[in-house]
Amino acid sequence: MNRKVQVHYDRLQAGKEAIFRQLHSHTQDQLRWKPVDHQWSVLQVLDHLHFAESGSLNYCKKKLLAGDQMPAASLFNSVRMEVYNVILYSRIKIKAPSVVISPSEERTLDEMKSLFDQTSDDLKVFLDEYPDEFLNRGIYKHPMAGRITLPAMVKFFNAHLIHHRHQINRLLHQQA
Numbered sequence: 001m002n003r004k005v006q007v008h009y010d011r012l013q014a015g016k017e018a019i020f021r022q023l024h025s026h027t028q029d030q031l032r033w034k035p036v037d038h039q040w041s042v043l044q045v046l047d048h049l050h051f052a053e054s055g056s057l058n059y060c061k062k063k064l065l066a067g068d069q070m071p072a073a074s075l076f077n078s079v080r081m082e083v084y085n086v087i088l089y090s091r092i093k094i095k096a097p098s099v100v101i102s103p104s105e106e107r108t109l110d111e112m113k114s115l116f117d118q119t120s121d122d123l124k125v126f127l128d129e130y131p132d133e134f135l136n137r138g139i140y141k142h143p144m145a146g147r148i149t150l151p152a153m154v155k156f157f158n159a160h161l162i163h164h165r166h167q168i169n170r171l172l173h174q175q176a
Contacts, residue, residue, distance in 0.1 A: 001127045002135060008154040009127055013120060015161045019046075019168065020113050026172070032105055035174050040103060042171050045164050046112045047103035053157055054119045056140060057126060060150070063139050064130070073138035073149045081145035081152050088159035091166050099143050127154070 001009065023031065023042065031042040040048065063070060087094060107115070130150055138147025142156065 001124075002130070002132055002151070004151050005127050005130070005135075005154055008151060008158055009124065012154060012158050012161060015158060015165070016116055016120065019161070019165060020109070020116070023109055023168075026109075028108060030172070030175060031109055033171070033175055035171070040167075041105050042168050043105040043107065043109070043112065044103040045168055045171075046109075046116075047105065047107065048100065049161060049164055050112065050115050050119060051101070051103060052160060053123065054115075056153065056157075057119065057123050059141070060139050060153070061126065064134070067134075070134060070137040070139055071147060072136055073147055073152070077138065077142075077146040077148055078152060081142060081148050081156060084142075084144050085156060085159040088156075088163035094163075 026042075034041045034044075127150070135151060136149060139150050140153040141147050142153075148156070
Protein backbone atom coordinates (compact mmCIF):
# COMPACT_ATOMS: atom_id res chain seq x y z
CA MET A 1 0.00 0.00 0.00
CA ASN A 2 1.23 3.47 -0.84
CA ARG A 3 2.56 5.26 2.27
CA LYS A 4 0.25 8.26 1.83
CA VAL A 5 -2.78 6.00 1.57
CA GLN A 6 -1.55 3.87 4.48
CA VAL A 7 -1.56 6.88 6.83
CA HIS A 8 -5.18 7.69 6.00
CA TYR A 9 -6.21 4.03 6.18
CA ASP A 10 -4.60 3.60 9.61
CA ARG A 11 -6.39 6.71 10.92
CA LEU A 12 -9.67 5.42 9.53
CA GLN A 13 -9.23 2.06 11.25
CA ALA A 14 -8.31 3.69 14.55
CA GLY A 15 -11.40 5.91 14.31
CA LYS A 16 -13.69 2.95 13.67
CA GLU A 17 -12.25 0.99 16.57
CA ALA A 18 -12.69 4.00 18.86
CA ILE A 19 -16.36 4.31 17.92
CA PHE A 20 -17.08 0.65 18.62
CA ARG A 21 -15.20 0.80 21.94
CA GLN A 22 -17.29 3.84 22.89
CA LEU A 23 -20.58 2.18 21.93
CA HIS A 24 -19.86 -1.24 23.45
CA SER A 25 -21.32 -0.28 26.85
CA HIS A 26 -24.62 1.03 25.43
CA THR A 27 -27.82 -1.00 25.13
CA GLN A 28 -29.56 -1.73 21.84
CA ASP A 29 -32.41 0.53 22.97
CA GLN A 30 -29.97 3.39 23.46
CA LEU A 31 -28.42 2.74 20.05
CA ARG A 32 -31.85 2.67 18.38
CA TRP A 33 -33.11 5.83 20.13
CA LYS A 34 -33.98 8.82 17.92
CA PRO A 35 -34.64 12.33 19.23
CA VAL A 36 -37.40 12.71 16.58
CA ASP A 37 -38.75 10.41 13.89
CA HIS A 38 -36.95 12.01 10.93
CA GLN A 39 -33.49 11.95 12.59
CA TRP A 40 -31.16 8.96 12.62
CA SER A 41 -30.35 6.71 15.55
CA VAL A 42 -26.77 5.68 16.35
CA LEU A 43 -27.30 2.37 14.55
CA GLN A 44 -28.59 4.21 11.50
CA VAL A 45 -25.50 6.42 11.52
CA LEU A 46 -23.34 3.29 11.62
CA ASP A 47 -25.34 1.74 8.77
CA HIS A 48 -24.87 4.92 6.74
CA LEU A 49 -21.11 4.92 7.36
CA HIS A 50 -20.86 1.28 6.34
CA PHE A 51 -23.01 1.74 3.25
CA ALA A 52 -20.99 4.78 2.15
CA GLU A 53 -17.66 3.01 2.51
CA SER A 54 -18.68 -0.35 1.05
CA GLY A 55 -20.56 1.29 -1.83
CA SER A 56 -17.58 3.53 -2.59
CA LEU A 57 -15.24 0.57 -2.55
CA ASN A 58 -17.44 -1.37 -4.98
CA TYR A 59 -17.61 1.69 -7.24
CA CYS A 60 -13.81 1.99 -7.23
CA LYS A 61 -13.35 -1.69 -8.02
CA LYS A 62 -15.52 -1.21 -11.08
CA LYS A 63 -13.75 2.00 -12.15
CA LEU A 64 -10.31 0.42 -11.78
CA LEU A 65 -11.23 -1.88 -14.67
CA ALA A 66 -10.90 1.16 -16.95
CA GLY A 67 -7.18 1.28 -16.13
CA ASP A 68 -5.43 3.92 -18.24
CA GLN A 69 -8.80 5.27 -19.34
CA MET A 70 -9.53 6.68 -15.87
CA PRO A 71 -9.40 10.49 -16.01
CA ALA A 72 -6.80 12.44 -14.07
CA ALA A 73 -8.16 14.14 -10.97
CA SER A 74 -8.38 17.91 -11.33
CA LEU A 75 -6.88 20.47 -8.98
CA PHE A 76 -10.31 22.11 -8.75
CA ASN A 77 -11.93 18.90 -7.48
CA SER A 78 -9.05 18.32 -5.06
CA VAL A 79 -9.55 21.79 -3.57
CA ARG A 80 -13.32 21.27 -3.36
CA MET A 81 -12.74 17.99 -1.52
CA GLU A 82 -10.35 19.65 0.95
CA VAL A 83 -12.92 22.37 1.69
CA TYR A 84 -15.62 19.74 2.14
CA ASN A 85 -13.36 17.76 4.49
CA VAL A 86 -12.79 20.86 6.64
CA ILE A 87 -16.56 21.24 6.95
CA LEU A 88 -16.90 17.56 7.87
CA TYR A 89 -14.18 17.83 10.54
CA SER A 90 -16.06 20.71 12.14
CA ARG A 91 -19.14 20.25 14.26
CA ILE A 92 -21.29 22.03 11.68
CA LYS A 93 -24.45 20.12 10.84
CA ILE A 94 -24.87 19.67 7.10
CA LYS A 95 -27.65 18.16 5.06
CA ALA A 96 -26.74 14.86 3.43
CA PRO A 97 -26.51 14.85 -0.37
CA SER A 98 -29.66 13.68 -2.13
CA VAL A 99 -27.93 10.42 -3.16
CA VAL A 100 -27.89 9.26 0.48
CA ILE A 101 -30.50 6.61 1.14
CA SER A 102 -32.29 6.19 4.45
CA PRO A 103 -30.21 3.81 6.57
CA SER A 104 -31.44 0.69 8.31
CA GLU A 105 -31.56 0.27 12.07
CA GLU A 106 -32.35 -3.43 12.03
CA ARG A 107 -28.83 -4.67 12.78
CA THR A 108 -27.27 -5.00 16.21
CA LEU A 109 -24.03 -3.34 17.21
CA ASP A 110 -22.21 -6.69 16.89
CA GLU A 111 -23.59 -7.16 13.38
CA MET A 112 -22.49 -3.64 12.45
CA LYS A 113 -19.01 -4.34 13.84
CA SER A 114 -18.79 -7.48 11.73
CA LEU A 115 -19.83 -5.57 8.60
CA PHE A 116 -17.32 -2.80 9.34
CA ASP A 117 -14.55 -5.37 9.84
CA GLN A 118 -15.33 -7.12 6.55
CA THR A 119 -15.41 -3.84 4.62
CA SER A 120 -12.15 -2.76 6.26
CA ASP A 121 -10.53 -6.03 5.21
CA ASP A 122 -11.85 -5.62 1.64
CA LEU A 123 -10.64 -2.02 1.54
CA LYS A 124 -7.17 -3.03 2.74
CA VAL A 125 -6.88 -5.69 0.03
CA PHE A 126 -7.97 -3.15 -2.60
CA LEU A 127 -5.51 -0.53 -1.33
CA ASP A 128 -2.68 -3.07 -1.15
CA GLU A 129 -3.25 -4.10 -4.76
CA TYR A 130 -3.94 -0.62 -6.17
CA PRO A 131 -1.34 0.30 -8.82
CA ASP A 132 0.79 3.33 -7.89
CA GLU A 133 0.60 4.62 -11.46
CA PHE A 134 -3.12 5.31 -10.94
CA LEU A 135 -2.75 7.32 -7.71
CA ASN A 136 -3.30 10.60 -9.58
CA ARG A 137 -6.38 9.32 -11.39
CA GLY A 138 -9.93 10.31 -10.46
CA ILE A 139 -11.17 6.86 -9.50
CA TYR A 140 -13.88 8.03 -7.11
CA LYS A 141 -16.75 10.37 -7.97
CA HIS A 142 -17.77 12.19 -4.81
CA PRO A 143 -21.30 13.68 -4.96
CA MET A 144 -20.08 17.12 -3.82
CA ALA A 145 -16.49 17.36 -5.09
CA GLY A 146 -16.51 15.34 -8.30
CA ARG A 147 -13.72 12.97 -9.34
CA ILE A 148 -10.99 12.55 -6.74
CA THR A 149 -7.99 10.29 -6.24
CA LEU A 150 -7.82 7.18 -4.12
CA PRO A 151 -5.78 8.91 -1.37
CA ALA A 152 -8.34 11.73 -1.30
CA MET A 153 -11.14 9.20 -1.01
CA VAL A 154 -9.59 7.47 2.00
CA LYS A 155 -8.94 10.89 3.56
CA PHE A 156 -12.61 11.71 2.95
CA PHE A 157 -13.64 8.48 4.69
CA ASN A 158 -11.78 9.78 7.76
CA ALA A 159 -13.49 13.17 7.64
CA HIS A 160 -16.85 11.48 7.10
CA LEU A 161 -16.29 9.19 10.09
CA ILE A 162 -15.31 12.12 12.32
CA HIS A 163 -18.34 14.11 11.17
CA HIS A 164 -20.66 11.29 12.11
CA ARG A 165 -18.82 10.64 15.35
CA HIS A 166 -19.85 14.17 16.36
CA GLN A 167 -23.42 13.18 15.47
CA ILE A 168 -23.17 9.97 17.53
CA ASN A 169 -21.83 11.92 20.50
CA ARG A 170 -24.73 14.41 20.23
CA LEU A 171 -27.22 11.54 20.20
CA LEU A 172 -25.68 9.88 23.23
CA HIS A 173 -25.49 13.20 25.08
CA GLN A 174 -29.17 13.93 24.39
CA GLN A 175 -30.11 10.65 26.07
CA ALA A 176 -28.12 11.34 29.24
